[in-house]
Amino acid sequence: MRTKVAIIGAGPAGLLLGQLLHAYGIDNVILERQTPDYVLGRIRAGLLEEGTVALLDEVGGGARAHREGLVHGGIELAFAGSRHRIDLKAATGKTVMIYGQTEVTLDLMNARHAAGLTTIYEAADVKPHDFDTDHPRVTYVKDGTSHEIACDFIAGCDGFHGVSRASVKPSAIETFERVYPFGWLGILSETPPVSHELIYSNHARGFALCTMRSTHRSRHYVQCSLDDHIDQWPDDRFWDELKLRLDQETADKLVTGPSIEKSIAPLRSFVAEPMRFGRMFLAGDAAHIVPPTGAKGLNLAASDAYYLAVALREYYIEKSAAGIDHYSEKALARVWKAVRFSWWMTSILHKFPDTGTIGARIQLAELDYLVASKAASASLAENYVGLPY
Numbered sequence: 001m002r003t004k005v006a007i008i009g010a011g012p013a014g015l016l017l018g019q020l021l022h023a024y025g026i027d028n029v030i031l032e033r034q035t036p037d038y039v040l041g042r043i044r045a046g047l048l049e050e051g052t053v054a055l056l057d058e059v060g061g062g063a064r065a066h067r068e069g070l071v072h073g074g075i076e077l078a079f080a081g082s083r084h085r086i087d088l089k090a091a092t093g094k095t096v097m098i099y100g101q102t103e104v105t106l107d108l109m110n111a112r113h114a115a116g117l118t119t120i121y122e123a124a125d126v127k128p129h130d131f132d133t134d135h136p137r138v139t140y141v142k143d144g145t146s147h148e149i150a151c152d153f154i155a156g157c158d159g160f161h162g163v164s165r166a167s168v169k170p171s172a173i174e175t176f177e178r179v180y181p182f183g184w185l186g187i188l189s190e191t192p193p194v195s196h197e198l199i200y201s202n203h204a205r206g207f208a209l210c211t212m213r214s215t216h217r218s219r220h221y222v223q224c225s226l227d228d229h230i231d232q233w234p235d236d237r238f239w240d241e242l243k244l245r246l247d248q249e250t251a252d253k254l255v256t257g258p259s260i261e262k263s264i265a266p267l268r269s270f271v272a273e274p275m276r277f278g279r280m281f282l283a284g285d286a287a288h289i290v291p292p293t294g295a296k297g298l299n300l301a302a303s304d305a306y307y308l309a310v311a312l313r314e315y316y317i318e319k320s321a322a323g324i325d326h327y328s329e330k331a332l333a334r335v336w337k338a339v340r341f342s343w344w345m346t347s348i349l350h351k352f353p354d355t356g357t358i359g360a361r362i363q364l365a366e367l368d369y370l371v372a373s374k375a376a377s378a379s380l381a382e383n384y385v386g387l388p389y
């Protein structure tokens, strides 16, 4: 088989890239290790920047998001027993949208299917080859048979544990990493959200977040130990702990119910530089990870896909390599700002085991300043709604 761009991974980065390339007349094939149902079953991000929604619109996959997504003009920060609203819309003129990653993925999968584009699911042993030559190729095994795709370019959209970044020789790549000393325990429940907007809570017992997927489905997170296992967190313990970390009014209003999904995610900041290796590009989690506190992971996957698609369009339509030559630099400039913001949101909202009581007091002083200062609130808002592409 031959294609212009072989995309490894059918997560948000790979699927969006595939649709953007198709819109620009560039044929592509996606290779995905898992089944479609497995990909759709991963409960992850929930919050989209306007730029991400605009990209879904650009590829004709945004209609359901506009119908079913919940548009939010603010967030609340809870600390020292009270809640304070940050008015995102007033500060930036922009809003954010609650629309789950599972829905984004489904809409992009449907758009890809409708366009008749090839996605090979359950592709085993996927390997990129010869990307430092003009004739890259990708090999894989499907139903026990080996196959090869010859291509012009490879897009590594295969997430943090993917094969693309791992195929680069160590001397060609530099990585930056911070692993945080805690995780997030998340549960999904068929209960109404406790508030119209998201509540991020700094509490002496640890961070908590009240978010949602719809008007009848809630998503909640509590900071937990990295040693914790979900078996140690029956639903009752989760709800009790969450209530303890919220202000009294919110705790009293919280509607609890059985969890329909429960998982623990470690928190990490990670960046690989560069994001281009000859004729292979990395996009999304394959190149960088942010802690979920700033809600940036999925949105960065979308901006990478956009930068890469535009660069490849320039290559094919305008016959210029300038776009692909600048892809890494352009994407990384936006990535590092989101890494900085996500690290900062994490640092002011979580309980850190090693900063002691002075660390906790400094966090409260910073939060107090943040909600009282127009300039500081506006800075948070500007980053939260997403920096321009």
Ligand code: RFL
Pocket: 008, 009, 010, 011, 012, 013, 014, 031, 032, 033, 034, 039, 043, 044, 045, 046, 047, 101, 123, 126, 157, 158, 159, 160, 161, 162, 163, 263, 264, 265, 283, 284, 285, 286, 292, 294, 295, 296, 297, 298, 299, 301
């Ligand atoms: P994905 O979604 O990981 O998709 C990568 C795809 O590549 C496939 N793959 C392979 N395919 C072929 N061959 C191989 N060798 C392959 N190796 C992997 C995988 O099966 C998968 O389908 O990366 P992408 O597209 O870059 O999208 C990024 C987002 O998924 C990610 O940034 C966010 O979900 C991060 N994230 C969260 N972000 C938020 O903004 N808010 C959240 O609440 C939030 N929660 C999360 C998260 C990420 C998590 N991970 C990675 C474990 C919770 C979790 C648990």
Ligand code: PHB
Pocket: 044, 045, 046, 047, 198, 211, 212, 219, 292, 293, 294, 295
């Ligand atoms: C989510 O809805 O899962 C979500 C929202 C905002 C975050 C993290 C997760 O910062």
